[in-house]
Amino acid sequence: MTTTSPKTPAGRGLGRLRGRHGPRVIAPLVSGQEIVLIAVIAVLWLVLGWATPAFLTADSLRPLLIEVAPIALIGVGMTLVIVAGGIDVSVGSQMMVCGVITARLLVDAHVSLPVALLAAIVVGALMGAVNGVLIAWGRVHAIIITFGTLNLFQFVGRQIFGSQTVNGIPATMDVFGRGEPGQTLGVPHSFLLTALIAGAVWWYLRQTPGGRHFYAIGGDPLAAELAGIRVRRRVLLTYVITGGLVGLAAVFTLGKGTTTLDQSIGAGQELAVIAAVVIGGTSIMGGRGSVLGTILGALLVQTVSSGVTQLGWPSNLSDLFVGLFVIIAVGTDLLRQRARRRSR
Secondary structure, three states: OOOOOOOOHHHHHHHHHHHHOOOOOOOOOOOHHHHHHHHHHHHHHHHHHHHOHHHHOHHHHHHHHHHHHHHHHHHHHHHHHHHOOOOOOOHHHHHHHHHHHHHHHHHOOOOOHHHHHHHHHHHHHHHHHHHHHHHHHHOOOHHHHHHHHHHHHHHHHHHHHOOOOEEOOOHHHHHHOOOHHHEEOOEEHHHHHHHHHHHHHHHHHHHOHHHHHHHHHHHOHHHHHHOOOOHHHHHHHHHHHHHHHHHHHHHHHHOOOOOEEOOOOOOOHHHHHHHHHHHOOOOOOOOOOOHHHHHHHHHHHHHHHHHHHHOOOOOHHHHHHHHHHHHHHHHHHHHHHHHHHHHO
């Protein structure tokens, strides 16, 4: 029987995987950064509630959660992608394609909402699979591939739009909307579904060997491959999951109350999602991240945006504040990594 010696390349790779991606990879249930985010959000809510008392009312918080849901949902998938060492800047264009296809099916083909919902998820997953195959088997950096597919998917979306808006989106979308049909016990259905999906992914990452493989791949893909992890399949899976979640997020966006869809859907969405993931504590270098942190990051991003609007400040200030949060988060991550290297 053949054994792997620690002196062989395979043995060293397996050793690195066990040492770096063993028990220390999975953080406690709530990390220090997540606690900081909870505190920051709480302080912001208190300040905004003092400055604009209407902010802490149900009529204000419910729309905030509706706006958070698509960003947080895509952020769950993006967390998987970045944890595994990748990135996807094409999610905004994917949302455009999924949104217009869903709207066309509802308006032109008169399909039911479940059929349109399934179609959106499948189309998103297929676009994610295109990214995943090119990245995993083409061995080209993810940002190059997804920047290319960003333009490709955007072209496809515009062709389906045909330089026209899609009008007459039916009221069946109200189940994900702002009115009474779109909520249960006062909580929007879109946010409830996002929370359930985020909880499932959170459990999978922390409690299963398969989930821990994503951290291993992001930390050292060579060591992970030498340890027997099917790196390419795992990388492909992250992009397929992200694409499927983009499709669902597109349906949430259609359900916000508009009856008309134009080509602006998904515009800038990739920046908001990546900001939420990075602010939530996921290392842009891969190997470390948290779904809970991403949800909190999305909530912080939308709180800043809503707060700037309610205070009557210029809207571009929200971009400034979110940018500062991203810089602080990335800087903190780099300092943390430098400290780890020095401690070895």
